[in-house]
Amino acid sequence: MSGAVISDISRCLIEIAWHLGPKGINGECCENLTMPEFIALDKIFTTPNCPVQDVGYSLKFTKSGATRIVNRLEKKGYVNKIRTMDDARICCVKLTKKGLQVLESTNARYLKQFEDMIAGMPELSDSHVIQVIFAMAKSLKNGVPIV
Amino acid sequence: MSGAVISDISRCLIEIAWHLGPKGINGECCENLTMPEFIALDKIFTTPNCPVQDVGYSLKFTKSGATRIVNRLEKKGYVNKIRTMDDARICCVKLTKKGLQVLESTNARYLKQFEDMIAGMPELSDSHVIQVIFAMAKSLKNGVPIV
């Protein structure tokens, strides 16, 4: 760590984002899943009767991008689209069995990375690190606090 | 946080990567810089007489991809390519004044995000969080420890 212009904190944040993110393992989350696809899959898993747009919201994609990523997941066999009977405009996206499996193995992959990371920082207690990770995720998700 | 398949830790890691990363602010790091471009710029800044390939190494890109990203930065006016006199194969990439400026403002942007994040987690002490962030970055960078 050095350099007057970029602070160490910035560099660390980028390092973390880069390794945890798109270039973490080898450009893929797991199997043939990109990171946005994984996030989409998780969103679909946790949202009952998930409309296509909701996927877009959680990824900060346009609705067009949402359609595209859902279609891609459908082509891969991880997801099904079903029109609702209450409102024929809405497409409910549902996980397939295969989709659930891939979600499971991706989870395992992330846990592995977490364990490797923890193993590389023996000077700190695990619970300690976990506490900070939870707080960071929560704070980042909530965004800038409403003033 | 809920859901039996994806563990909370995995979800947190992804949350962190996603917000710190490509979709953090609005798809850009700062100005008109993508995240890889910013990493490249920092690499160029910290490496004296930086060859094009070195940029590729730090991004895990092919040498072709390295050429492309350096060219893009050159077109934006952040960087210059100069052939070495010792070895005419090598292109030294150097930051321009404009490149330095953009690096500075991007740094400010990351610090801001860090401060916002910290503000959203008042239950933990700042130094505490910083310690964990440094350790995480270091551990992730070093990769799986050599057994």
Add this chain to the structure above:
DNA sequence: AAAAAATAGTTGACAGCGTCAACCTTTTGG
């Protein structure tokens, strides 16, 4: 009840980005 506006989703055209493979140039090593 009819017209207007809003909502959900899709699609064609497009641009950005990184890879692959082939290629040029310069250096190195036998």
Add this chain to the structure above:
DNA sequence: CCAAAAGGTTGACGCTGTCAACTATTTTTT
């Protein structure tokens, strides 16, 4: 001196997400 290695570039390509226009259903206005 020639073959191999190394640094870099380029054309073709595929993947991704956006934009704008469009269809099809509600919902709201009047």
